[in-house]
Amino acid sequence: MSSNDPVLEFEAATPVVSVVMAVNRDDGFLTSAIESILTQSMQSLELLVVANNCSDELWAHLQMLATRDTRLRPLRTPLGQLPYNLNVGLHQARGEFIARMDADDLALPDRLARQLHFLRANPSVSVVGGNYEHIDERGHLIGQPTSLRLDPDKIHERMPYESCIPHPTVMMRRADAIQVGGYAYGLYAEDWDLWLRMRRAGKRFANIPDLVLLYRIHAGQSTSLQAARRNIANVQALLLRELILTANPTFALSMLRHLGFELLRIAVALTRRVFPKRGVSQ
Incomplete structure (x- = not known):
């Protein structure tokens, strides 16, 4: 290939958005979740899949998928703790913006483009979420949560009572998350914890009214x-x-x-x- 080959230029480019997904097992939805990111309408992205405490079979599957699209970057750690592995992705990310994604959900095609447009148009906002709908194991729509608060001031006021920003829909400024130390280890409310620390640091939050994600409800989720x-x-x-x-x-x-x-x-x-x-x- 010549030095002007567009594939080489694309691989060398720094992505605008880094999507971070942590996974320790495949409940049958992982490949679809990955494809929903790699087929986004915006292309300047990377997907960091942090495989934590996973099987060799899952790791081999991720490596195989990475050969098909160089924007997929599998990482492996022996620890199964979610906040730790999200921080691994946060540290390794090259993008100015971080988007969260879970291994059983589906991102709608314009999700990243819509959220990126919002953050660029609203430089005072550090974190933006979006609306989502619930789907079942077969992908059938089974419900829609209550409407999200959109206004940053109303979110700031309400955040002591609830997270306000749906974690799987989040896009945030990487520098602002790192400034407060990233995710805290040992907490199961790792998103709310991060938002509250960012809130204390004077950061602002918003949600866009657009539907950006299909959130899957399935038997593999912890409900004990x-x-x-x-x-x-x-x-x-x-x-x-x-x-x-x-x-x-x-x-x-x-x-x-x-x-x-x-x-x-x-x-x-x-x-x-x-x-x-x-x-x-x-």
Whole structure:
């Protein structure tokens, strides 16, 4: 090939957006998730797939996919902790902007282009999310979450109570995430934790009204009571930290609200176990 070959020029170019996906197993949706990024309408991107604590078979599959498109960059780590592996991707990324992607979802074709356009048009915003719909294992639409808050000021006001920015839909400025230390290890609310630390650093957030992602609900996702208790512990610790650091009583109210909601959810789950639904008697 000559030095003017467009493929060589494309491979050498620095991508504008780095998409970070962490995966430790393939529930049958990984290839589709990867293809939904590599077929985006914007092409100046790279996809970093951080394979963590994965099988050799999964690693070989990722390497095979990478031979088909040089924008796919598989990375491998022995640790299965999500925040650590997201930080690996954040550190290795070459793009000015970071987009998150999960290994079982589908990005709509214009997702990255729409979010990139928004961030470039709104330089004061560090993180932008977008709307999504729920799909099942077969890709059938099964529901749409409540509408997202769009205005940065309203998001700033509400963030002590909830994350506000759907993590799988996020695009953010890499430098701003690194400035606050990236993702924190050991937390299961790793997105909300990062947003709150960025909020304290004066960063702004927004959501665009556009539908950007299909969020898949499937049997492989963790829904156990142990996971629910773990979530309570981590979120309560997160909110207590913010209460101590900011002296903002809003975080105390949020602790009570979140604890009540999660305990109610556990009670409902336990009730369903003890009293399973029975068929209607004839």
